[in-house]
Amino acid sequence: MSIDVLNETDHVVDEAEFVEISRYVLAQMRVHPQAELCIRFVDEATMTVLHEQWMDLAGPTDVMSFPMDELRPGREGEAPLEGVLGDIVLCPSVAERQAATAGHAPIEEMLLLTTHGILHLLGYDHAEPEEEREMFELQRQLLLTFLAGRGRESGA
Structure with missing residues (x-):
């Protein structure tokens, strides 16, 4: 699996941690092991341009997803499709403010946003109440099991 992490901000980003959560989520969602993903960390000015465009x-917003090959989660007994999943763009300064409001650590907010972005790349949405329940429950379970596997507690 090819996961690139590009930090275009002054924020310190542990690239390995974002590769690790991405690998975990993609594996749990049965995405092809040769799929490609790019995660970009950008400042508020860049995110504002993207959000408006x-x-x-x-x-600015917290996270945006740009799907490429419209890959979908794999199903048991079915071979997953290979291709480029797409790009996730995160804004650490927006994530930090949201984390403070939610009462958890900024890293947990950014891991949550990474999971959220991957689910969007896989076709999940939250425009309708039922879609929102499904997507948010799935992202909560993915994040909690990832953090539990690392011996971390989460307020997410």
């Missing part, structure tokens, strides 16, 4: 919404 692609979503027509003002200001």
Whole structure:
């Protein structure tokens, strides 16, 4: 699995940790082991431009996903498709503010956002209440099991 992490900010980012959560989520979702993913950390100015350009919404946001080959989660007994999953763009400064509001660590917020972004790349959405329940429960379970496997406690 090819996972690139690009930090274009002044924030310190443990690239290995984001590769690790990505590998975990992709494995749990039965994504082909040769799939490609890129995670970019950007500043608020860059995120604002992307948010306005692609979503027509003002200001920065926490995470955006840009799917490429429209890969979907694999199913048991079915060979997963190989290809480029896409890009996730995260804004650490927005994530830090959200973490403070939610009462958990910034790293946990960014791991949550990474999981959220991967699910979007795999076709999950939260526009409708039922979709939101499904996606948010799945991301919660993925993050909690990842953190539990590392012996970490989470407030997420």
